[in-house]
Amino acid sequence: MDSFNDSATPASLMATRRSGKARDMISPGPDSAQLAAMLHTAARVPDHGKLFPWRFVVIENRDAFAQSLLAAYLSGKPGAGRLEQDAVTQFAVQSPCLVAVLSSPKQSHIPLWEQELSVGALCQNLCLAAHAHGFVANWLTGWAAYDEQVLALLGGAAPERIAGFFFIGSQAKPLEERPRPDMAAITSHWAG
Structure with missing residues (x-):
């Protein structure tokens, strides 16, 4: 696996990024240097107040982790x-690699909403960074993302x-294109 796709332009990387299904991922996944580079890239987001209202696990x-997840699940659904x-x-x-992103808001005059937007930008950057390194990523939530025991576990x-x-790895089969929005239906122009 190439360590980085320097031949692609930022615009082409953004235009071609697609989520790979975690259940379809195979090895290889990123090595420790590639993952470190992806996390570093992901953290380069707008962050009003330089609060770093997010962190990686x-x-x-x-x-x-699977056994701990199961214990948390069974405590609510025995x-x-x-x-x-x-x-x-x-x-x-x-998948070969798994990273959790935690929203970690700070006490500040910066509104919580702006901090949460920064977290979302970080998450998208992580998906783009995986793509730039030749991998696919899948951002999932599900019950575990809303479970207090799982939060404590992390x-x-x-x-x-x-x-x-964030599941990161190599895709076992070709990615399918998904429906995209009609840009005319979601774009307006304000002229005063």
């Missing part, structure tokens, strides 16, 4: 069947929130 021991339990544990191990506490889980 790289999940290295995926089997242990009667969950085998299929549900398998889906929960599969979530944690379905070292977080309120008012922090999980912005998403």
Whole structure:
């Protein structure tokens, strides 16, 4: 896997980025240097007040994380069947690399909304950085992103929130294009 796609222009990278399905990802995933570069790139976002209202949690021991996710899930749904339990544990191990992004708002005169927008920009930058390095990324949430036990498992506490889980790897099959919005329907022009 190339360490970085320097032949692509920023515009072409943005125009061609697509989410790969986490369940379809295969090795290789990014090595530690590539992942460090992606995280560094992701952090180059608008950040009013230089608050850094976000942080990354790289999940290295995926089997242990899967078991911890399952324990959190079962504490709320003790009667969950085998299929549900398998889906929960599969979530944690379905791609070569997994990074959680936490929204970590700071006490400040900067509005919370602006801090949350910065988190969203960081998340999109992480997807673009993975694409620039020749990988695919999938930004998922699901029940785990809203579970207080999972937040605590990742070292977080309120008012922090999980912005998403980022699965990064190589795509096993060609990506399908998804429907895109009609730009005329979502664009207006204000002339005064």
